[in-house]
Amino acid sequence: MTAPDVLAPAKLGPVTLRNRIIKSATFEGKTPDALVTDELIEFHRRPAAGGVGMSTVAYCAVAPEGRTEYGQLWMRPDALPGLRRLTDAIHAEGAAASAQLGHAGPVANQKSTGLPALAPSSSFNPLSMRMIRTATTADITRIAAAHGSAARLAVEAGFDAVEIHFGHNYFASSFLSPKLNRRKDSYGGSLENRARVVLETARSVRDAVGDKIAILAKLNMDDGVPGGFWVDEAIQVAQWLEASGSVDALELTMGSSLLNPMYLFKGDAPIREFAAAMPQPVRLGVQLVGKSMLHAYPYKPLFMLEEARQIRAAVKLPLVLLGGVTDKAGMDTAMAEGFEFVAMARALLREPDLINRIAAESDTQSLCIHCNKCMPTIFSGARCVLVERV
Template sequence: MSPETPSTSDSPAVPDVLAPARLGPVNLRNRIIKAATYEALSYRSRVTEELIEFHRRYAAGGVGMTTVAYCAVAPEGRTDRHQLLWEAGAAPGMRKLTEAVHGEGAAISAQIGHGGPVANPKGNGMPALSPSRQFHLTTLSFAQEATHDDIGRIVRAHADAARMAADTGFDAVEIHLGHNYLASSFLSPKINHRTDGYGGSLKNRARFAREITRAVREAVGDRIAVLAKLNMDDGVPGGIWLDEAIPVAQWLEEDGCLDALELTAGSSLLNPMYLFKGDAPLKEFAAVMPQPVKLGVQLFGKQKLRSYPYRDAYLLEDARQIRAAIKMPMVLLGGITDKPVMDRAMAEGFEFVAMARALLREPDLVNRIQQDEATPSLCIHCNKCMPASFTGTRCVLVEGTSPRGDHWGQTVVS
């Protein structure tokens, strides 16, 4: 059991976010997780030295676990043609990545999933998949309807990915059930118009996600921890919202396949800024986009990339409602910036917190909070790290960081 802060009432003791904790079969040195942020540092679907260094820095900076994003389970599921892909040739690099993180005393998780309608058909050289035929404004192409064979193949691919993650030293996998990637798009009544056993009622729309989590657990047993990242709200009219997210979370708990549930929001397909809150850097997004997408961002960016007010712990209000409905461990994401916010999450009944932008600005933030709990975050939530993810994810305000150089891609680990 992890040390806990004594309680002065009859309520349960509040966990100390900086003390060791247990996540399924894994021991973590604290309850702080580096959230998945697409790194854009893999090359030809392989680990690079730059990707290893990216995660080693967060491990050295004090997080309990860092999350590698986004690792596609099938070639057509990549949102970037260079994205990590679970295949045999990637294993040596994955092993070196996990060894580097373990060498700094942290655990490491792999986010696994299928991009579905968010995938890049032109870069992948194959059609994207969706629950129903779907036009993708970003790629100006249609995603084709997933067949039953596709569904079965992708479920098995998640299991194979999880097995490979365990074999290459990962301590956990995080199943991506959010942001209207494939499993999330099945959950969405706005995107899923099927009339078979995977469409219509919420239970049918949740079937694919549940089949994935069961297959993953069966593949890894108790070798590693299994988490899922679930949308509470797509941020679009007609999408999934809390009234449906709550029963989905309850079914996932009943299935008994998860060690923890991380909650998220927004649609990478339909409303990408809804998750992040803060400024929408339209000029920076336009600068990294190819034509005709660049022109579309310049003309219609304010409608597609909306700004939302930022506040610390901005997903807490909705996440609290799911927290009240289930008992499994939960991870609070969204506006986790400093120790008081982390303590608030613990007091609200969450067992872990996940940080992203604050750590991009300061990879050693957790170590400094350990030394001085009053340490503030320097992140200003400008969100310029988002368009930077097309050339190598980083905080653009930190001196010495730069896009991928001319020699990027020459350091693939094999």
């Protein structure tokens, strides 16, 4: 079969995108009052004007304690006017808008939010210097239902899609991890039990919105942590999600924001910049032991492709390839390998108009150097540090 043209329109569930390129969720750090700001709107308007098919707003927590920090956006009626302005701005540039919905779980900084962080099992969070509380079955039921409520708000706000966050050891992803999930009840032990939060959450979203908008799920292929979730189990979870009919596509990812954050990004580990962005005593801790937490991994184009191929071989569900997608050649490779969409993040921070430039000159190369110094800027407004701040 002829590989599809990545720059041509494509169907994603009930939505038609103008091309197969998605700006993936990148925490923006531009909602100091947990509400949409003009800066957040401009952050997404620029890649929309720059040619992406869809821009993903990250991160839209489904509950107050599901935020990673106090200022993060969470889905509630008060947020709707700003969210409508945001989707209107993206649509005005010809792109679709997606809201990443999730609950941070153990990744939440309860010192910042003032609310307990929740996980499948109790543990210590080095960022907040506090214990993470074990989620009760009532918490699990409430959080799954909150995803459905948040998805309904996303429809009301004019979003074309939602992306459910099942990655990076956030709440649902932490249940998948044998390392983090030491429960003895029906949500722990076997993979079937550990996957219940994922499947129940996806079903809650589908039941809430039906086919009104596209539903994607961001699914970890592996945590990058010994004893954690791995690709063999990810294949089975992907098959269960496909059989459930709850999602229209999967975006494949990896890494643990809690235990191994650099595994997702590849490239340099900006330890000095991370330390500078942290308050004391966390800053001192990063300076002293940062190398044991922030591992540097060699960057290469399409660095998730090898694992993603294994998911591709196991399901017919549309898949989004993330990781090292920076040029037309890489996009064409993804299409030839059977992926329906590609997702980009860091390259678009460097050049929001990269897709228009690729459409005009197919051999255009990204200027991103994978220094990852954009990562610590999420605490002050996500940006490429090599570009003059606008």
